[in-house]
Amino acid sequence: MNHQHRLTMACLCAALLQGLSLPLHAQPTTAELAFKSHVDQPPPGWTGPVFKLSDQYPATSPGCPSPWLKRKVDFKNARWDKAWEAYIQDIVDYVKEGQEVDLPNETGWRTAVAGSTRWFHVPWMAFDGQRGREFVHGLTNELSTSESVFRPGRGSGTHVLPGVKAVNGVDPLFETWSIGFYNPCGGASIGQQWPKSGDPDTYKDAKSRLLARGMPFPEGTVVVKILNTTADERDVPYLKGSTTWQANGHVQESPTKYSTCVRKVRDVHLVQMDLAVVDLRSPTRWVYTTLAYDGTLPGKTVWDRMKPIGVQFGSDGKTFPAVPEAKSRPLHETALSPMNIPEHYGCNKRLAGIVDQADSSCVSCHMGAYAAAPGVVQVQGTNVPAIFNYPGICTEFNKANSQYFSDYSYPSAYPGSTGEVAAAIPLDSSLQLQVAFAQYAVYKNPQLPRTCPDAGSPSTSASAPR
Numbered sequence: 001m002n003h004q005h006r007l008t009m010a011c012l013c014a015a016l017l018q019g020l021s022l023p024l025h026a027q028p029t030t031a032e033l034a035f036k037s038h039v040d041q042p043p044p045g046w047t048g049p050v051f052k053l054s055d056q057y058p059a060t061s062p063g064c065p066s067p068w069l070k071r072k073v074d075f076k077n078a079r080w081d082k083a084w085e086a087y088i089q090d091i092v093d094y095v096k097e098g099q100e101v102d103l104p105n106e107t108g109w110r111t112a113v114a115g116s117t118r119w120f121h122v123p124w125m126a127f128d129g130q131r132g133r134e135f136v137h138g139l140t141n142e143l144s145t146s147e148s149v150f151r152p153g154r155g156s157g158t159h160v161l162p163g164v165k166a167v168n169g170v171d172p173l174f175e176t177w178s179i180g181f182y183n184p185c186g187g188a189s190i191g192q193q194w195p196k197s198g199d200p201d202t203y204k205d206a207k208s209r210l211l212a213r214g215m216p217f218p219e220g221t222v223v224v225k226i227l228n229t230t231a232d233e234r235d236v237p238y239l240k241g242s243t244t245w246q247a248n249g250h251v252q253e254s255p256t257k258y259s260t261c262v263r264k265v266r267d268v269h270l271v272q273m274d275l276a277v278v279d280l281r282s283p284t285r286w287v288y289t290t291l292a293y294d295g296t297l298p299g300k301t302v303w304d305r306m307k308p309i310g311v312q313f314g315s316d317g318k319t320f321p322a323v324p325e326a327k328s329r330p331l332h333e334t335a336l337s338p339m340n341i342p343e344h345y346g347c348n349k350r351l352a353g354i355v356d357q358a359d360s361s362c363v364s365c366h367m368g369a370y371a372a373a374p375g376v377v378q379v380q381g382t383n384v385p386a387i388f389n390y391p392g393i394c395t396e397f398n399k400a401n402s403q404y405f406s407d408y409s410y411p412s413a414y415p416g417s418t419g420e421v422a423a424a425i426p427l428d429s430s431l432q433l434q435v436a437f438a439q440y441a442v443y444k445n446p447q448l449p450r451t452c453p454d455a456g457s458p459s460t461s462a463s464a465p466r
């Protein structure tokens, strides 16, 4: 066969194969799985909202208005003052632009504001059959990064809300369903890291260290995460008047037990809104704040009843358990606001949200966002830092605590780390990007057992165009 001939044959063959395989047994491509909107499917006859992933990331960073960066806030000795209040209000004003005042179920969260895309989602979060994005609003069940991490709180996807009374001696558990959004400055970084192929783009720096394209996020980046709970105002009085969104959550089997894989549409209510911005004055490059929904406040709208719990820009490395109790100084990188409602805070009163893990803090947990090499399954403490749990977390002065509660910034390796953990790819505090790498690795290792069928398995992929 001459060269020409072979080529023609190859083309014909490819065309035939394509023709044959498309309609019936098409395996979803990497790109389809990466940019899938939801892992589950609406039930027949569903007429409610259906989530669509916002993945048309800007090719280059467009520059984003960020008036808060001009506020004269104190990064040396944080106190809750007018300057920090104004800083947070600037961010809130930007974030609520174009959203409806009561965030109704039908509209949910608008990704387009004033005619252009304001908010972008992270890919690969609709792959995991257990916790991946549900179809109504794209919410994930507090996905943790490693199957091996299960603890009450964030890892398990369920939590006890502060202020909840035990019923017949049982503390009810509630699921949290949440979703994050990046503004165009953040979205441009995501798009570089996750190009259209759905495979991550990484490169080696001059010292042969593996890095992810698009990192770090530029100034102007704003990230929002809204957390909804299955608890309602009968369980938690201060949820009165919160949103009511539908979510395809896990079937509830008892006050403390949820099905692992079987889902059903139910109501969830906004309880917490996290905000994070890049500010190069911060020792970690980041400022974190969280708004609690407080139905006891007089404000007219849901937005008016969201109140900042505080602000945090570092992990407070001079405060216990980063140092021995006897040497502990007052917090200087966390400032807490006065609150009306019960709030559990984070480790030693560092900042954490109402439904966050109480033995950690926003910055300590987030700075530990690293990924193993593309396609390598992530194991906390082995090839990525242990950020959800380790012996003595928050309770005693030890090496792990002084590392976890210390300040560092992109592209540093995790403090005190060696070997594979030190070689992990820094993700500039984005734990959703860590989830994306983690899920990509699960996808690349089909031989590994799944807790629930993933988005690529026949039972879920049969009727699943994006």
Ligand code: HEC
Binding pocket: 140, 141, 142, 143, 144, 145, 154, 178, 179, 180, 181, 223, 224, 225, 274, 275, 276, 288, 289, 290, 351, 352, 353, 356, 357, 360, 361, 362, 363, 365, 366, 387, 388, 429, 430, 431, 432, 433, 435
């Ligand atoms: C113990 C760990 C932990 C703590 C504490 C924590 N988070 Fe997160 N956060 C996560 C994980 C894991 C994700 C990614 C999965 C998801 O979105 O649920 C995440 C996602 C986010 C996102 C979306 C973008 C991103 O970085 O992934 C924001 C914004 C955020 N958190 C803000 C906060 C704020 C503000 C606080 C403190 C009030 C906080 N977080 C406390 C673990 C934590």
